[in-house]
Amino acid sequence: xxxxxxxxxxxxxxxxxxxxxxxxxxxxxxxxxxxxxxxxxxxxxxxxxxxxxxxxxxxxxxxxxxxxxxxxxxxxxxxxxxxxxxxxxxxxxxxxxxxxxxxxxxxxxxxxxxxxxxxxxxxxxxxxxxxxxxxxxxxxxxxxxxxxxxxxxxxxxxxxxxxxxxxxxxxxxxxxxxxxxxxxxxxxxxxxxxxxxxxxxxxxxxxxxxxxxxxxxxxxxxxxxxxxxxxxxxxxxxxxxxxxxxxxxxxxxxxxxxxxxxxxxxxxxxxxxxxxxxxxxxxxxxxxxxxxxxxxxxxxxxxxxxxxxxxxxxxxxxxxxxxxxxxxxxxxxxxxxxxxxxxxxxx
Amino acid sequence: xxxxxxxxxxxxxxxxxxxxxxxxxxxxxxxxxxxxxxxxxxxxxxxxxxxxxxxxxxxxxxxxxxxxxxxxxxxxxxxxxxxxxxxxxxxxxxxxxxxxxxxxxxxxxxxxxxxxxxxxxxxxxxxxxxxxxxxxxxxxxxxxxxxxxxxxxxxxxxxxxxxxxxxxxxxxxxxxxxxxxxxxxxxxxxxxxxxxxxxxxxxxxxxxxxxxxxxxxxxxxxxxxxxxxxxxxxxxxxxxxxxxxxxxxxxxxxxxxxxxxxxxxxxxxxxxxxxxxxxxxxxxxxxxxxxxxxxxxxxxxxxxxxxxxxxxxxxxxxxxxxxxxxxxxxxxxxxxxxxxxxxxxxx
Numbered sequence: 094x095x096x097x098x099x100x101x102x103x104x105x106x107x108x109x110x111x112x113x114x115x116x117x118x119x120x121x122x123x124x125x126x127x128x129x130x131x132x133x134x135x136x137x138x139x140x141x142x143x144x145x146x147x148x149x150x151x152x153x154x155x156x157x158x159x160x161x162x163x164x165x166x167x168x169x170x171x172x173x174x175x176x177x178x179x180x181x182x183x184x185x186x187x188x189x190x191x192x193x194x195x196x197x198x199x200x201x202x203x204x205x206x207x208x209x210x211x212x213x214x215x216x217x218x219x220x221x222x223x224x225x226x227x228x229x230x231x232x233x234x235x236x237x238x239x240x241x242x243x244x245x246x247x248x249x250x251x252x253x254x255x256x257x258x259x260x261x262x263x264x265x266x267x268x269x270x271x272x273x274x275x276x277x278x279x280x281x282x283x284x285x286x287x288x289x290x291x292x293x294x295x296x297x298x299x300x301x302x303x304x305x306x307x308x309x310x311x312x313x314x315x316x317x318x319x320x321x322x323x324x325x326x327x328x329x330x331x332x333x334x335x336x337x338x339x340x341x342x343x344x345x346x347x348x349x350x351x352x353x354x355x356x357x358x359x360x361x362x363x364x365x366x367x368x369x370x371x372x373x374x375x376x377x378x379x380x381x382x383x384x385x386x387x388x389x390x391x392x393x394x395x396x397x398x399x400x401x402x403x404x405x406x407x408x409x410x411x412x413x414x415x416x417x418x419x420x421x422x423x424x425x426x427x428x429x430x431x432x433x434x435x436x437x438x439x440x
Numbered sequence: 441x442x443x444x445x446x447x448x449x450x451x452x453x454x455x456x457x458x459x460x461x462x463x464x465x466x467x468x469x470x471x472x473x474x475x476x477x478x479x480x481x482x483x484x485x486x487x488x489x490x491x492x493x494x495x496x497x498x499x500x501x502x503x504x505x506x507x508x509x510x511x512x513x514x515x516x517x518x519x520x521x522x523x524x525x526x527x528x529x530x531x532x533x534x535x536x537x538x539x540x541x542x543x544x545x546x547x548x549x550x551x552x553x554x555x556x557x558x559x560x561x562x563x564x565x566x567x568x569x570x571x572x573x574x575x576x577x578x579x580x581x582x583x584x585x586x587x588x589x590x591x592x593x594x595x596x597x598x599x600x601x602x603x604x605x606x607x608x609x610x611x612x613x614x615x616x617x618x619x620x621x622x623x624x625x626x627x628x629x630x631x632x633x634x635x636x637x638x639x640x641x642x643x644x645x646x647x648x649x650x651x652x653x654x655x656x657x658x659x660x661x662x663x664x665x666x667x668x669x670x671x672x673x674x675x676x677x678x679x680x681x682x683x684x685x686x687x688x689x690x691x692x693x694x695x696x697x698x699x700x701x702x703x704x705x706x707x708x709x710x711x712x713x714x715x716x717x718x719x720x721x722x723x724x725x726x727x728x729x730x731x732x733x734x735x736x737x738x739x740x741x742x743x744x745x746x747x748x749x750x751x752x753x754x755x756x757x758x759x760x761x762x763x764x765x766x767x768x769x770x771x772x773x774x775x776x777x778x779x780x781x782x783x784x785x786x787x
Contacts (some may be wrong), residue, residue, distance in 0.1 A: 105441035118520040119468045119469055120469040120471075120472060121466045121467070121468050121469075122467040122469065123466050124467075124470075125467060125555065126544055126545035126549075126552075127541055127544040127545050127550065128545060128549070129541075129609060129631060129634035129635060130630070132634060134593070134611075135566070137592075138497070143501050143589075145641060146641065147536050147589075147639075147641060147668060147693065147743040148536070148668055148671055148693045148694040149671070149694065150694060150729075151693055151694055151726065152726055154599060154722060156589065156595065157592070158590070158592070159592075159596060159610065160592035160593070160595075161592060161593045161594070162592060162593065163593050163633045163634055163636070166634040168541065169460075170525045170544070184759050186481055189494050189495070192574050194474055194476075194515065194555065194572070197473055197474040197517070198474050199474060201471075202471065202475070206458065206471075208472065208473070210709050221573075226541070226568075226573055226574045227539045227541050227568065227635075227637070227638040229634070229636065229638065230638060231590075231636075232588075232590050232638075241579075242490075242492060242494075243505070243509060243578075243579050245446070245484075245505070245506075245507035245508055245509060246481070246507070247507060247509055248488070248503065248504075248507075250663065251545075252501060264481075264508065266581070283510070284475070284476060286510045286577075287476035287479060287513040287576075288476060288574075289509055289510070289576065290576040290577070291577060291579075292494075292578065294492060294494060297496060321494060321495055322625070324495055324496070326548070332696060346494065346495045346498055347495040347496065347497060358475055359485075364668065365499070370491065375499040375501060379499055380500050384641040394623070403649055404561045412558060432762075
């Protein structure tokens, strides 16, 4: 079986422009809201009581740090369209060191994929994984093991295939060297940096447990996940194969358990990779790992489509393709793939 | 001048039930999205380069912790109604150790004030202050001074006038002792605890700077703020008196600079306090500080209304009144106050 059917993809992409969401129309919601889900309780003991004045000039309060802490929950915000066309809710899972902001307005102020899929009629559940954003984080090293990682302003520029490799970043935006033909909205890069949050490398099990709790609460759903969440999307689908109806892996940095790929055989899966991978020191291997996992799914009788964007004529995409200037073009490709898999409601 | 005109308040409250938002109707948005604003760049030097494997089984990446960090920005999510009736956008500022989740769905799953005011036709800007939620946080003690404060599961129960004082919390929900007649949704308390995030007590200046940046970006606006944000709401209004068109202080834990209260004389201001304050060890003084500040505003020729809810017959409210079972009743009181101040568009 060919890894990518270019004929089918070409058709998808030709459809894309005609079905682009119209940002000028109002968004009609039957409901919107949020919840936290998952987590566990942890006991801390043996620490001295503190007196803390929370507000300057305020009244001091005794705070006893000993006791029970709620940790490792996650945050989910949902938007339910008045006219739902998706057969299942669409869960958006961000990458490492990031939050659900990934899917919102792009750093240069255009509509992100959250709005796109909502306008298309999908119920969208956007979330912050354990340890970041509105999920909160737990004290370390008592509860979270290890230290958090903070990224400099230059790190994502050079690691996310926005800049043309090591040394391409400069504090002066005018002196930054972008990948040739880059579609990342470079004028929004400094805003993008503001979206980055601290991350741990020791919390995967807790993140997976919370994502499973999210699915158990939401019910049958489609997962659209990015980068670090590759590991989470595939592993969670392997834990809840009856509840996951499709997997869309946007440049997954990790995969599931290849020895259990057969568990995913009834779940249509789409992998999408952007441009400049061959120029990068790490991404060829990361992509190869994803393709090997897709092969495992196929070998088990499942369906896995791989879209290597440059191979279908879409060039210029960074690792943050949901923010790139052609972000709606790629969203439309996903929308068309979902329709082709029968995952929209029958009219 | 009487501190509270009970006749006027009674009228407001009688109106309240008739103008309650209808949760069954769709929410029509002309736009929704998010942005980060404010912050500064900080240099870190002299630390060793680390090699970090971000994803188990992934490809290690060199991470140089030396360099420039973006810190102290804040996160703002906005919802713009298709039919706008508010004369200015409404900015919702949460309290300490919390995020914008405060204003979203209540911990027991009812609509929060964000939806309420959006349904009423206000453009709503909900945010996470510097240091929490999607704003991110900075490494300490290098950048943030001091250590973060984490709260046990029992702390908010006893400090936010949900439970009947010290010792009222129990891990078993059935054994928790609520304030008599409490309207806090006790069945959602464990969910509420999941909303709590770490906080610092050393970041006030950075928080204020970012809130000022928010106002400078959004333009003329109304501030609705809670608890810790009392300090921020009043101080930011004193810094930008021409841009702040009304102040709604929900149990402010701190106030502005009393010696500069005259700066607020053209800004209609509403203070709201809940129940059980006289039973608490800290809240009588905190409320007295707020009332004294209101008196300073009045002495300078300004307008400050104080609503002590039990005095107008509304009993049972905790510090988290936006989540209490009568949260729409209090929101309607605010809505009516805004209308009475001419802050809605003329039909």
